[in-house]
Amino acid sequence: MTPTAILDPAQLVDRTPARNVDDIVAKLYLHAWNGETKPQMLGRMQLISDPVEAADLLMQPDHFPKYYSFLTELGRSRLDANGADWEKRRDLTQPLYREAARTANRAPLTASYARWLTDDAIQSGRIGHALLAAASEIFLHALGGSIPTGPVADWLLTLRETAQFAQHVAMFDPSPAQHAKLREDVAQLRQDLRGLLIKDEPLKHYLHDRLVALDHSMDLLGEVTINLFAGVETTVASISWALNILARDPEMQAYLAREVALHGTDAPALSHFIQEVMRYCPPVPLLVRTVAADNQTLAGRPVAKGDLIALSIVGLHHHRDHWNDPASFDAKRPEFVENSYHRRAYLPFSAGPRVCGGLGLARAEVAIALGQLLQRYRVLPVTTPITYELSLNLRPRGTSQLQFEPL
Numbered sequence: 001m002t003p004t005a006i007l008d009p010a011q012l013v014d015r016t017p018a019r020n021v022d023d024i025v026a027k028l029y030l031h032a033w034n035g036e037t038k039p040q041m042l043g044r045m046q047l048i049s050d051p052v053e054a055a056d057l058l059m060q061p062d063h064f065p066k067y068y069s070f071l072t073e074l075g076r077s078r079l080d081a082n083g084a085d086w087e088k089r090r091d092l093t094q095p096l097y098r099e100a101a102r103t104a105n106r107a108p109l110t111a112s113y114a115r116w117l118t119d120d121a122i123q124s125g126r127i128g129h130a131l132l133a134a135a136s137e138i139f140l141h142a143l144g145g146s147i148p149t150g151p152v153a154d155w156l157l158t159l160r161e162t163a164q165f166a167q168h169v170a171m172f173d174p175s176p177a178q179h180a181k182l183r184e185d186v187a188q189l190r191q192d193l194r195g196l197l198i199k200d201e202p203l204k205h206y207l208h209d210r211l212v213a214l215d216h217s218m219d220l221l222g223e224v225t226i227n228l229f230a231g232v233e234t235t236v237a238s239i240s241w242a243l244n245i246l247a248r249d250p251e252m253q254a255y256l257a258r259e260v261a262l263h264g265t266d267a268p269a270l271s272h273f274i275q276e277v278m279r280y281c282p283p284v285p286l287l288v289r290t291v292a293a294d295n296q297t298l299a300g301r302p303v304a305k306g307d308l309i310a311l312s313i314v315g316l317h318h319h320r321d322h323w324n325d326p327a328s329f330d331a332k333r334p335e336f337v338e339n340s341y342h343r344r345a346y347l348p349f350s351a352g353p354r355v356c357g358g359l360g361l362a363r364a365e366v367a368i369a370l371g372q373l374l375q376r377y378r379v380l381p382v383t384t385p386i387t388y389e390l391s392l393n394l395r396p397r398g399t400s401q402l403q404f405e406p407l
């Protein structure tokens with residue numbers, strides 16, 4: 001098995017000025033592969049990709065709070081909150097995510113993917129929808145919910161378009177008309193999701209009771225909306241990247257299928273492959289923070305109050321000093337097989353106090369979904385390289401065109 005490059009070179013073009021958020025992703029990859037690791041400007045943001053600076057940024061959320069203007073357009077939540085407000089919001093959901101991720105609670109996760117990944121869904125090009133429905137079911141169950149999640153998956157597909165538009169509006173100079181359209185679209189989305197969630201009596205009561213017990217109050221709709229999006233889209237993006245990569249390397253796919261047949265979804269070979277997928281194509285390619293006060297430094301370097309600092313996760317994951325041949329995809333990458341990778345240069349789930357709240361759940365889900373698919377199907381080979389799109393998370397295009405042959 002030879003290491004392969006997987007992203008479409010036609011998309012990886014350094015366009016100045018960037019026309020859209022996909023161009024920004026291209027810059028992240030190209031800067032890293034060209035060995036550009038010093039801080040540099042990217043529009044209004046200072047782009048960093050050094051592991052020491054990354055750790056300094058992420059370990060001090062009071063000095064470098066979150067800055068997520070586009071996300072706030074969609075709803076207030078623990079993702080973009082800071083300080084005491086964030087602590088309240090974290091206390092509402094974090095124990096529930098932790099509970100859902102316990103090894104003793106794996107059976108319902110396996111059952112959700114088995115229920116949604118039907119032969120019909122897989123073979124009729126609806127695997128993307130089925131993955132969204134399964135991950136939404138797991139997410140809502142974790143919060144005490146019980147509504148059927150097919151319509152939630154439909155809603156997430158609509159949200160993708162608005163999220164892409166919101167991100168564009170946040171990063172480029174929007175016209176007043178674009179701003180107005182975004183507000184309109186967001187209001188419609190909120191109303192649509194409210195219409196779905198309002199039917200979920202157990203979810204409403206469970207979360208409401210938790211709020212009362214915690215003596216908190218907040219807009220639950222915003223909180224659930226953004227957590228849903230953050231938890232489900234990223235998980236589905238990881239599985240989709242993995243499937244698209246498997247289609248480009250039949251030999252590796254056969255090897256992983258054998259390992260999963262022998263060792264199940266905990267097969268070390270599968271987890272090394274997933275680690276490499278998330279290194280190469282991190283679903284969250286960029287994290288943005290701001291500088292809270294005057295006279296601050298980042299890893300010893302002065303930074304000004306109000307500066308926007310963008311941490312390139314792609315830059316960390318493709319940093320020449322910390323990865324051997326970073327532009328190649330290697331399912332048996334020695335850094336993972338030997339567990340010798342630089343911990344601060346591998347942050348698919350971020351790190352520090354604001355680390356991903358659902359990382360245990362996400363890791364389990366990705367392995368379960370891929371394990372089930374590898375045991376039942378062969379993804380037919382695709383020879384064209386992968387193109388991507390960014391709308392709040394980075395995902396491959398073309399998952400619904402993949403073809404699956406039963407084993």
Ligand code: HEM
Pocket residue numbers: 078079090097139227230231232234235238282283284287288347348349350353354355356357358359361362363366
């Ligand atoms: C492979 C899948 C996932 C990836 C790659 C991922 C990645 C991330 C990253 C990078 C962040 C930090 C964002 C930032 O600092 O701006 C984050 C935050 C978060 N993620 Fe995930 N995530 C995944 C799955 C999930 C799941 C399944 C859930 C919930 C069920 C979840 C819930 C959250 C929450 C609540 C936060 C905000 C944490 C806080 O600041 O309180 N994520 N995630």
